[in-house]
Every structure is written in structure tokens, then in C-alpha cells.
Amino acid sequence: CCCNSGTDKKEDIFKDSVKQPINFLNKEIYMPKAYEKVNLHELGEMLTQNPYLNDIDRFYYETALRMQEDGVAPELFTDISNPANIIWFLQGSYMELDKEMASLYVEMLERSQIAALEAQGVIMNRLENKFISLKNTKAIKVKYKQTHGFNTKFLTQYIVTYKFDTFSILVSHDENEDFQIILSNFSTY
Numbered sequence: 001c002c003c004n005s006g007t008d009k010k011e012d013i014f015k016d017s018v019k020q021p022i023n024f025l026n027k028e029i030y031m032p033k034a035y036e037k038v039n040l041h042e043l044g045e046m047l048t049q050n051p052y053l054n055d056i057d058r059f060y061y062e063t064a065l066r067m068q069e070d071g072v073a074p075e076l077f078t079d080i081s082n083p084a085n086i087i088w089f090l091q092g093s094y095m096e097l098d099k100e101m102a103s104l105y106v107e108m109l110e111r112s113q114i115a116a117l118e119a120q121g122v123i124m125n126r127l128e129n130k131f132i133s134l135k136n137t138k139a140i141k142v143k144y145k146q147t148h149g150f151n152t153k154f155l156t157q158y159i160v161t162y163k164f165d166t167f168s169i170l171v172s173h174d175e176n177e178d179f180q181i182i183l184s185n186f187s188t189y
Helices: 005-013 040-048 055-069 097-118 180-186
Strands: 018-022 025-033 035-038 075-079 086-091 123-134 137-148 152-161 165-173
Touching: 018 035, 025 180, 035 040, 040 055, 040 075, 055 086, 055 152, 055 165, 097 123, 097 137, 123 152, 123 180, 137 180, 152 180
Parallel strands: none
Antiparallel strands: 018 025, 035 075, 075 086, 086 165, 123 137, 137 152, 152 165
């Protein structure tokens, strides 16, 4: 049989996914099937209707509102069954990524943003940080377990350089799910 093994490989990797547009990248990427694209207003409605909304979820929503006021419009995807599980895409300025940059980024992140969360009573435990290289894509991955009172969330941030674009993917999830598979969208098959 004559088949395109590259296509088969990509179809296998993304079998539980659906293509969604990321406007600032001018690209459609495979996202988990359970996630749908929403705007900030829709996210706010879903979160306020959620009886399990906690302080961590509220913090992220308020952060998104501030970002929008500052002219940074995140592209958001929420889990249909639990809108507090969110995947964010944020456009950034191009930067070359390497292992040394990964260490510097984690240090800077923990001094500024993590310190701000901890000042609000959120306990942050870093679970993972690493540099990822996939063909024409370089990424920094940092994952935290966040605890505030009885609420726990997992936050994974990827800083990604693909071709000449640099952007951030943030995954906020109630379970320890980081959707690293999304990075495979930016590999060449």
C-alpha cells in the first residue's frame, strides 16, 4: 500500500484533537476535542456560573481582563465540561530560546509573577522545568502545582519559538494535565 507515513504519524498523534485557529499565528493547530475557543466575555460568564469557581480561577480571569485592557488579547480555549480548565495563547516578541535562557526565564518568573501569587496566599510548588527542542521549534516548559486553601490547580507555561514567532501557551487545569502534545503542532513532518 502506498501511504504517507508523515500524515499517518500526525493523525495518530492528534487522534483525540480538532483543528482550531490561532489568529496571531495565522495557523490552525490541533487542540484537545473537549476544548472550544471562547472570548473573554464568554469565559467570564462560564466562570461566574461555575459553582466551583475558586480564588485561583478568579485570579486568572482578572489577569486576562487586565491584559485585554493593556491591549494584549489572549486566545482562549476552555474545557466544555469544566470551563475553569483553560488553555491560553499569548503573542510575544521574538526571542531565540536555548537551555541557558530556560534557566534565566524560570528565575525571572519566580522572582516576579510567582512571588506576586504567593503574596496573595497561593502556594506554588514547581514540578518541572525543562528546555524542549522539536525540529524547528524550541520551547521552555515550567509546571507548578498551585494551592490556595483547599483549592488546587496545575499551571503549565510554555514559551515557544516557532520559526520567527515567539508566544506563550498557558495551561490551567484541575488535574495534572499539561497538554504538551500541543507543541507537536509546530514540528515539521
